[in-house]
Amino acid sequence: MSKEMAKRVHQALTDEDLQSVMGGRGLPRISLRQRMQMTGVDFDGLSREIRRVKEESIADLPRLVEQFKTAASRNGSVVYEARDAADANDYVLKLARERGVKLIVKSKSMLTEEIELRQYLEKAGISVQETDIGEWIVQLADEKPIHMVGPAIHKTLKQVAELMSRATGTELEAEPQTLLQASRETLRQYYIDADMGISGGNIVIAETGTVVIVTNEANGCMTTTLPPVYVAVVGYEKLVSGWEDAAAILRLLSRCTMGMKLTVYVSHISGPSRTDGIPGMPGLPGQGPQEMHIVMVDNGRQLMRDSEDFREALYCIKCGACLGACPVFTSVAGHTYGYIYQGGIGAVLTAFMNGMEQAKDPASLCLGCMACKDVCPACIDIPAMITRLRARSVAEDGLSWKSRLALRSVLKHPARLAGALKIGSYLQRPFADEDSMIRKLPASLKPLAETISLPSISPRPLHSRLKGIPSRDKGVIPRVALYAGCVADYAYPELGEAVVKVLGEIGAVSYYPGGQSCCGAPAYFAGDVETAHSMARTNISALEEGDPDYIVTVCPGCAAMLKKEYLSLTAGQGEWHKRAEALAGKVRDFSQLVLELTPGSEKKPARESRITYHDPCHLKRGLGIYAEPRELLEREGFEIVEMNGADACCGFGGETVLNYPELSNSVMQRKLNAIEAAGVDTVVTNCAPCILQLRGGLDKRRSNIRVIHSAELLAGNDKSDGSATSG
């Protein structure tokens, strides 16, 4: 994270025009994925199919390239393989000069934005006209696309009207239909006059030498059919073997992009136009382009293919679904990332196209909420790649001194952490209000308590309240080890006690294994694999103490570490890996465990309280647990009112809250709006860090809505006033 990035985040969040477009929309009721599933689209099946096609194609790429070249030449196309941006740009410029081209029309293509083809040709004195209306707006504004599918979605009507008025020399009213008509009429003449048309390619079919492009505006059809020379600039990763493979991609591409079954025009172009209509010479150039050139661009793609860690990025079909789902993108928009590709996937692409160093800032914005992964039609694990990017930068440059101090010197050592927080619990006293919430901090700590009110550090953390390992001789009674996690341990010890109480009521015995330390997530997601690994070993050993049947957590981030990441951290380490597997098998979310231990329990009578449930990112998308908490609450007699975007991130996001408090706040505000709009008195969520964030945010709003964990609700902790019941 750099100062430069913090500045850009600030600029984006304080840009009123931008915010009116981006943030003004609030949270969607349900996610794109849910919407597709509800309308009977087999998203999982179709996305697995795309995944298969992409995996196979990229694995088989060298053969597909040769096959494509053979087929394309048979069709009469010319194929040029370009190493990098300069190589590709030179080829197109040289071709344009040889053909005496003065005007080029171009349809939208992210690849040509990546290599800055338009700018290159313009510098050489050739006019290039973007024909996608969004791209035209961006061209007029001399900007980069803000979104890979909607290049100009950030522009207000007034801004669009100003740009188009200047371009057309007529005063245009800031009214959509007026602007659309002006675009249509202005662009039409360009197609007619152009000497060359340039497009990208959404899919490239090896078997038949075909370039597939999808458009809705009809500009693609005109760009590729009216001018006498047609050039398609495509990335190698767009190659697939045959038509069925292309269809697999088409089935979800439009759905993920525009929510349509199929884009309005899907053109499969296999060679220049030809006609047999004139006697004596079949195959003469027809009424469309007389030449078709296909420029295949590498520009870092081969390196990506060779990299086991980042190969997946080549599976991206550029549908933009991940951007729409990303709480960061929808807050700060695409220009903040600083490079041509936006969002988490953009950070990975930037690493290969611009350099690892350049990717650090964009990667630092990720909240790790996994919303992108959830909607990706190619099942790309973007968050995992972001973590690997961070790990790579730590391996190359080391950690900053602050992170080193926090992660390696304190978090890693339970005793030091306890000591530091003990001191903290004394120091904070002058700043804590009567209800033990901290609403204001002095000097350099001020920003910490600005957007959320903070809980006090408990002078009696959970680990000091629960002692002793129950003996085995209690027979068949389930033994549950409590893994607290830092937030619950120090800020909400009463939450841990609630878990113990409820589990006790259903006949389980819980205890607190003393050797546990921080789960290592802060280190792991910051890229400090070494520290995370050491913490994994500490906890694997600690949680074997007392040989529990189950391990219950109140922090899904910790649970995901224990259940998933420890497995990858210990991969290939024999005994340690086996122990990690044993641990993973025992980890449960609170609600999951209660349901498991009390099967067939009857539904309790209805309660008065109106509640909504917030899905913690790591619980829903990380561990796939979203039905269980609701089931348990309903069984206990609570009526759940679903808020808009129940599974949208609260904005806590680990490090983000510290690095970019403004961004975290912006994400949180939308969540709080959705909570308030639901008309409930209680938000239940099974995650201590989410509780910290939402309680703190609602407190700043002076809201009466309380935020509690299911365990507290079931234990009756809510009988007190709800907000921080302090220890």
Added chain:
Amino acid sequence: MADIEELVEQFKADATRTGAVVYEAEGAGDARDYVLKLAQEHGVRHIVKSKSAVAEAIGLREHLEEAGIEVRETDIGQWIAQLAGEKAEPVIDKTIEQVAGLISAETGQKLGPEPEAVMGAARRYLRQSYINADMGITGADFGIAETGTMVNLSNDGNDRLASVLPPVHVTMMKRENIVATLSDAIHRIKSLTGESVGGQIPSYITYHTGRNTTGDIRGALMARAQGPEEEHIVLLGNS
């Protein structure tokens, strides 16, 4: 094999939902009248038309011409037939001299029997027709029920120009040519192009669904971006 009535219903539903107007004609006369009425309502004077088995079978061009509307065939073979005053069927039995003569007479440009020069003149002349036309009429090789899509195969691309440049676009399609799914469409393409016997794939295969749209101005989805204002699909049965 799904029932053709079901496929038609599904095709209609999806084409309509995506902004096309689907008309199920009751016979040749009804289909001709629908297109003529549409043209008259829009004050259409010039029409560009690409090859369409349905249009040819019902004598659509002649019907429109009789009503005083100029219809220009844009398939080169059909255009030559049209210039020769012959039935709307591509004729390859003409010599290059005859064709040069016909095109010279139409374009006013003196052409010798050189195929490239003749084609060059045809290209320039027809190009202006697309630009000036008030309506485009095309066929569809087949339709896809699950998406309401029309699929066209061509080497020349004249169908693409006729379907996109004029403000009103009409597709003439046989009901029986609707297939169920995208996969069925691909099988159909493969059998039509004889890919299995090493035939060459057409230069253009265009899937066209509904009316063109844009979401680029302030993120609002608006119909009619840069293509036609109206999309009509006329479905005609075999009988």
